[in-house]
Amino acid sequence: MALIQTNKDLISKGIKEFNILxxxxxxxDPAISEEAMVTVVNDWVSFYINYYKKQLSGxxxxxxxxxQEFRQELNTLSASFLDKYRNFLKSS
Known part of the structure; x- marks a missing residue:
């Protein structure tokens, strides 16, 4: 089943906003721990999911x-961000 266009547009908007964040x-420095950053990022993902969930249609x-597609995209972006953060911690 294909996503309806309004949901595609909404997901696209959410992904762009999350990426900007x-x-x-x-x-x-001082940097927060990796575990704390993971918690922060997971909270951001939850916030975006809950916010956009209310706006979906169909x-x-x-x-x-x-x-599900939105969550996968946010998790992919989050993983990349956390990799950059881990590299920052290693270089500090």
Whole structure:
């Protein structure tokens, strides 16, 4: 089942906004621990999921599919961000 266009647009918007949030982060000393950063990023993902979940349209299965795709995209972006953060911690 394909995502309906409004959900695709919403997911795209959410991904762009999440990416902006990640790109705005400045790593500086004193750095927080890796575990703390993972918690922060997971909280951001949860916030975005909960915010956009309320705006999805269509049947429940369409919304679930859109939400699953959105979560996967956010997790991919998060993993990349956390890799950069780990590298920062190693270089500090």
């Amino acid at each position: 990640l790109n705005q982060q400045v790593f500086s 049947e429940q299965d369409e919304q679930d599919k859109a939400l």
